[in-house]
Amino acid sequence: MNAKPSLLLTGATGFLGTRLAPGLASAWNVVRASRRAQGPDAVRLDLEDPDSVRAAFQEIRPAAVVHCGGAARPDECEVDPDMARRLNSEAARLVAELSAQAGARLVHLSTDLVFDGEKGWYNEDDPVRPLSVYGRTKLEAEEAVLSGAPGSVVLRVSSVYGRPLGARPCFVDEWLTALSAGRPISAYVDQWRASTDGDQLPEVIARVLADPDLEGVFHWGGAERLTRHQTALELCRAFGFDPALARATRAADERKPAPRPRDASLDSSRLAAALGLAPRALAQGFATLAAAARSTEKR
Numbered sequence: 001m002n003a004k005p006s007l008l009l010t011g012a013t014g015f016l017g018t019r020l021a022p023g024l025a026s027a028w029n030v031v032r033a034s035r036r037a038q039g040p041d042a043v044r045l046d047l048e049d050p051d052s053v054r055a056a057f058q059e060i061r062p063a064a065v066v067h068c069g070g071a072a073r074p075d076e077c078e079v080d081p082d083m084a085r086r087l088n089s090e091a092a093r094l095v096a097e098l099s100a101q102a103g104a105r106l107v108h109l110s111t112d113l114v115f116d117g118e119k120g121w122y123n124e125d126d127p128v129r130p131l132s133v134y135g136r137t138k139l140e141a142e143e144a145v146l147s148g149a150p151g152s153v154v155l156r157v158s159s160v161y162g163r164p165l166g167a168r169p170c171f172v173d174e175w176l177t178a179l180s181a182g183r184p185i186s187a188y189v190d191q192w193r194a195s196t197d198g199d200q201l202p203e204v205i206a207r208v209l210a211d212p213d214l215e216g217v218f219h220w221g222g223a224e225r226l227t228r229h230q231t232a233l234e235l236c237r238a239f240g241f242d243p244a245l246a247r248a249t250r251a252a253d254e255r256k257p258a259p260r261p262r263d264a265s266l267d268s269s270r271l272a273a274a275l276g277l278a279p280r281a282l283a284q285g286f287a288t289l290a291a292a293a294r295s296t297e298k299r
């Protein structure tokens, strides 16, 4: 029997990483990497300490790398741009350089926030213009990956939701906590996204890794472009909460440290056609979440 090739997964303790590790394990010997990663299948590394990243590559000699680690909270990046640059741009540059040296195929996770949100339903050829420090450092990371690791894939995802697996909560978890307590939630009527179903991402990335001809930038959002408020109503429908609890508010009336694009919805049709896989509609993704929550309650 052939041993499975090694795959180094950075950001393994994060929202995406916790679902990618088990989801990629059938084809790959996944080594989970982060500062807090623990266990026999884990390696500790600090993306701000280049020696620890080099040591991890030397120990694992990966055939593939999925780079999910970094600073993923836009407001934190806005108030600490140096941290954002170190963790996003510089770390991605190093990961790309080491992946190229190891001959490892690199899949790098990026974001819809590289766009300014004036157009919406963005495809991969649309010009980028990030509004925030987070968006700019993620764009620098994309450029470093594409130039430093030929053959790599940059996968832009958006407002990812999925089953709670013990990592940080996503926006859906925060809404569900409030709704379950009978508290109203606020959601914007003037901000559009095509939210990515995180529980579909392992299949998407597994298929990308299985196709060496795919390279460059790709989008993977949801099937449709919806406002945050329409998204909240969809969640109420799926979980049986009173839709009146989803209060309509306007992003234009609020100030957050990091500016957000109005319409950052991603058109995923290019990758969908290449993989022969359709991005999930929100109703389907939320129905799956509701079913998983019901079966957890029964246990």
Ligand SMILES: NC(=O)c1ccc[n+]([C@@H]2O[C@H](COP(=O)([O-])OP(=O)(O)OC[C@H]3O[C@@H](n4cnc5c(N)ncnc54)[C@H](OP(=O)(O)O)[C@@H]3O)[C@@H](O)[C@H]2O)c1
Pocket (backbone or CB within 6 Å): 010, 011, 012, 013, 014, 015, 016, 017, 033, 034, 035, 036, 037, 045, 046, 047, 048, 067, 068, 069, 070, 071, 072, 073, 087, 109, 110, 111, 112, 138, 157, 158, 159, 160, 161, 167, 168
């Ligand atoms: N979630 C979304 O909605 C979304 C949307 C668009 C793009 N993305 C992109 O997807 C990727 C993953 O996002 P996520 O939501 O899973 O992020 P997350 O939940 O915040 O997780 C971040 C991960 O990075 C690791 N990390 C942070 N600082 C580190 C350091 N100094 N050294 C080593 N590891 C470090 C953390 O692990 P430790 O704390 O254990 O070190 C954690 O595993 C990011 O590139 C993000 O930009 C996410």
